[in-house]
Amino acid sequence: MCQTPKLIVMLTHNDRTVENAYEIFEKCKNSKAEYWGFKEEGLPLEEMKRLYTYMKQCGKTTVLEVVAYTERECMKGAEMAVECGCDILMGTLFFDSVHEYCKKHNLKYMPFVGKVSDRPSILEGTIDEMVTEAKECLKKGVYGFDLLGYRYQDDAEALIYRFIAQVDAPVCIAGSVNSYSRLDAVGQSGAWAFTIGGAFFENCFDGSFYQQINKVCEYMENRG
Numbered sequence: 001m002c003q004t005p006k007l008i009v010m011l012t013h014n015d016r017t018v019e020n021a022y023e024i025f026e027k028c029k030n031s032k033a034e035y036w037g038f039k040e041e042g043l044p045l046e047e048m049k050r051l052y053t054y055m056k057q058c059g060k061t062t063v064l065e066v067v068a069y070t071e072r073e074c075m076k077g078a079e080m081a082v083e084c085g086c087d088i089l090m091g092t093l094f095f096d097s098v099h100e101y102c103k104k105h106n107l108k109y110m111p112f113v114g115k116v117s118d119r120p121s122i123l124e125g126t127i128d129e130m131v132t133e134a135k136e137c138l139k140k141g142v143y144g145f146d147l148l149g150y151r152y153q154d155d156a157e158a159l160i161y162r163f164i165a166q167v168d169a170p171v172c173i174a175g176s177v178n179s180y181s182r183l184d185a186v187g188q189s190g191a192w193a194f195t196i197g198g199a200f201f202e203n204c205f206d207g208s209f210y211q212q213i214n215k216v217c218e219y220m221e222n223r224g
Contacts, residue, residue: 004220005186008035008063008172009213010197015067015120017042018201022051028210029058032217035193037063037090040077045084052084065090065146065174065195067119074098081107090146090172090195094137108143110172113163116148121175123148127162134167144170144192150182151175157185164190178204180219187223 009028011021017038018024025036036055043051055062064086066077074092081089082105092098094111102109113133114125134145145167149160164171170192177186178199186194196216199205205212 004223005173005191006035006193007033007213007217007220008037008193008195009033009200010063010065010195011036011038012042012065012197013201014198015039015041017048019043022047022054024209025051025055028213029055029060031210031213033213034059034061035063036060037065037086037088037195038197040064040066040068040080045080048080049084052086056085061088062086063088063090066092067121069093069116071095071097075101078102078107078109088143090174094133094142096140099137099140099142103141110144110146110170111137111142112146112148113137114148114152121148121151123152124154127159130159131163131166134163134169138167138169142169144172146174147171147191148175149173150177160185160189160191178202183216183219184223187220 011018052062064081068074068077074095075098077092078089078098078101088108090110092111113130114123116123150156152159172193173186173191174195177194177196200209200212205215
């Protein structure tokens with residue numbers, strides 16, 4: 001029996017942090033979600049630090065997801081995550097320099113795999129290529145992976161199931177998890193976690209932000 005995947009609530013829409021992220025968290029801090037995060041774009045750094053500090057004070061595990069593709073931008077994202085006191089850095093293309101920086105600062109690193117581009121991100125490449133890439137990263141000690149499953153430009157669920165079956169590490173399905181059928185697939189896949197951001201802002205799960213978070217958490221807990 002697979003463990004229930006963890007919901008990571010992302011205070012983001014169209015891959016950017018929303019301006020009222022602090023207010024939304026304040027209203028939803030007592031929801032069932034234990035993992036919270038947002039993107040590196042959309043808020044000034046001082047506001048990011050303030051919000052992450054508050055999340056930690058509320059007992060949350062914190063995530064920064066960085067949509068960046070050059071080594072310089074990816075390193076800048078890692079530095080932001082450390083300055084903000086985050087627990088997990090998701091996103092960035094894998095670079096040895098970023099990985100070494102994360103290890104030095106006890107930051108769990110979950111990079112993208114595959115050919116990632118644009119913002120909002122799209123994912124291209126073959127499943128075999130992504131599995132091979134992931135295994136090479138694991139040899140270097142990477143914690144896990146940020147898999148843009150439903151941003152894949154081919155068969156998303158084939159990617160999700162095969163990747164998770166063949167890669168022995170925590171995998172977070174990130175981006176466009178916006179329906180109960182996709183929640184079912186994520187639950188069946190053995191994923192460690194999944195993110196939802198835009199789908200809550202678009203009311204895909206019908207209710208207030210707080211209500212949607214709890215609906216999704218309860219749905220995943222009660223599956224099967």
